[in-house]
Amino acid sequence: EKRTVTQIEKNGYPDSIYINAAKIFQGIRTEKSKGRMLVRYGDNSESPMMAFKDEHSRRVSYELAFNALKYQDLLEEILLDSKAYPCYSIPDELTSLLVVMLYDLQDRKFHKRKIFAEEELVAEVQEIGHYLYRYMTKLAAALARCRIKYDALSIEYFVPETICKQEQRASALPVCFWINTFKISLEDVMRDLEMKGLTKVESVSDFDHYTYAVDQHCHDVLVFPSSLREELLNLDLFSDCKLLLQ
Numbered sequence: 056e057k058r059t060v061t062q063i064e065k066n067g068y069p070d071s072i073y074i075n076a077a078k079i080f081q082g083i084r085t086e087k088s089k090g091r092m093l094v095r096y097g098d099n100s101e102s103p104m105m106a107f108k109d110e111h112s113r114r115v116s117y118e119l120a121f122n123a124l125k126y127q128d129l130l131e132e133i134l135l136d137s138k139a140y141p142c143y144s145i146p147d148e149l150t151s152l153l154v155v156m157l158y159d160l161q162d163r164k165f166h167k168r169k170i171f172a173e174e175e176l177v178a179e180v181q182e183i184g185h186y187l188y189r190y191m192t193k194l195a196a197a198l199a200r201c202r203i204k205y206d207a208l209s210i211e212y213f214v215p216e217t218i219c220k221q222e223q224r225a226s227a228l229p230v231c232f233w234i235n236t237f238k239i240s241l242e243d244v245m246r247d248l249e250m251k252g253l254t255k256v257e258s259v260s261d262f263d264h265y266t267y268a269v270d271q272h273c274h275d276v277l278v279f280p281s282s283l284r285e286e287l288l289n290l291d292l293f294s295d296c297k298l299l300l301q
Contacts (some may be wrong), residue, residue, distance in 0.1 A: 067168025068161060070177035071157065072116050074106045077152035078118035084151065085127055094131045094140060097148030110296065114288075123158040129213040130200060133161075137197035139190040152183050157194065160187055161210070162293070165195045175183050229259055230284045232293075232301035234275045239297040241275065247292060 068076075084096060110147040124129065134140035134157065145153060159168075167188065170176070187194065198210075205212060234244055246257060248267060259270045262280045270276035277298070279287060292298040 056179050062246045068115065068119070069112075069174045069177065070180040071106075071108065071170070072112060072119065072232050073152060073156055073180045074177055075107065075112070075116040076119035076123070077149075077155045077189070078105055079117060080123050080155050081151040083120065083124055084154075085124070092184075093135055094150060094154075095147045096150045097146065097288065100244040111294070114300075118236055121157065122162075125218055126158060126210060127154065128215075129198075129210060130157050133157065133194055135199045136200060137190055137193040139187070139194060142186065145186065149179060149183060152179060153187075156180070156187060160191075160194070163199055167193050169270055182260060229262070230279045230281055230287065231270070232277050232279070232287070233301060234277065234295050235299055236275055238295070239292075241269070244277070244292065244297065251290070 059081050074157065081096060105116075107116065109147055131140075131154070134153070137171070140153070142152075168184070201207070202210075202212075213222070234241055249255075252265055253265050254263075256262065256268050259278060261268070264280060264282060267279045267283075270278055288300070289292060289296070293300070
């Protein structure tokens, strides 16, 4: 099952992930003044209804949406420069989906994503996907021109400074997990973590890489170094909902 998840991420995402990421992005995107509004998005006054398959799908949807937000200006410039936008066959309500899928397409180096047999297809995602593939060469060329124009070695250059500072602060914060005591006890979690090579320490100030501490005020909360975040999210304890990310 884990191999399947990794494979999906490497080759793209199920259609439901793109739909949910687009809904999230629609609500958090940067609003621009009318004079600067070259790319138009639909109305986002209503709170979108989202159905996540599981906790992993929720996390991936939010990550995709926030990555699109980080590079919103660049993605809009690519769409305009490549002449992929405006497209009058795509309504404004699908612009967020267009931007989110464009981010993922460039992140995969403009390679087509794999469609899995068990995947439930969504017409809007298929439509936007086919449209982007038609412009694939022009979109890749537009990205290259942007990087040359701004002398950027990578797209990280285009992340706004305020977001860079926020990410730096967030990356330094410890990671907290609640223990789902309906499924597992603190003692069993600690035993499992010890088998995986993690050592319990008294406090955050004692952190090394493979260490953790029990929160001093909430004894069903474990605190880990930020560098362990991705490894922790791949543990069975997390996928079985025995540990819940705070």
